[in-house]
Amino acid sequence: QVQLVESGGGLVQAGDSLRLSCAASGRTFNFYNMAWFRQAPGKEREFVAAIRWSGDMAYSSNSVRGRFAISKDKARNTVYLQMNSLKPEDTAVYYCAAGAQDETYSRARSYDYWGQGTQVTVSS
Numbered sequence: 001q002v003q004l005v006e007s008g009g010g011l012v013q014a015g016d017s018l019r020l021s022c023a024a025s026g027r028t029f030n031f032y033n034m035a036w037f038r039q040a041p042g043k044e045r046e047f048v049a050a051i052r053w054s055g056d057m058a059y060s061s062n063s064v065r066g067r068f069a070i071s072k073d074k075a076r077n078t079v080y081l082q083m084n085s086l087k088p089e090d091t092a093v094y095y096c097a098a099g100a101q102d103e104t105y106s107r108a109r110s111y112d113y114w115g116q117g118t119q120v121t122v123s124s
Contacts, residue, residue: 009118022096038092
C-alpha cells in the first residue's frame with residue numbers, strides 16, 4: 001500500500017511564502033510522476049505542478065509558473081511545493097498525488113494515489 005501525507009498548509013497574507021511537503025510511504029519504487037493539485041470551493045480539481053520520480057523533469061501550470069516550484073528528496077520519499085508571492089486566488093485545498101504509469105502529468109485521472117489534502121488560505 002501507498003500512503004501520501006501532506007503538511008505545511010496554513011493561513012498567510014498575500015505576498016507571503018509557504019512550503020508544502022508530501023511524505024510517501026510504501027511502494028514508492030513504482031512511482032513515475034508525483035504532482036500537486038488544488039481544489040477551491042465550488043471549482044474542479046486543478047493541476048499545479050508535477051515532477052518525475054526518477055529524472056529531472058518538472059512541470060507547472062501557467063497560473064503558478066515563476067511563483068511555485070516543485071522538488072523532491074528521494075532519500076526522504078518526500079515531494080515539496082515551494083509557493084512564493086502567494087495570491088488570494090491561490091486559496092484552495094492542496095493535494096499530493098502519485099502515479100505509477102507514464103501518463104499525462106496534468107490529468108488527475110493519471111494518478112493512482114492521493115493524500116488527504118492540506119488547506120492553504122491567502123488573505124488580501
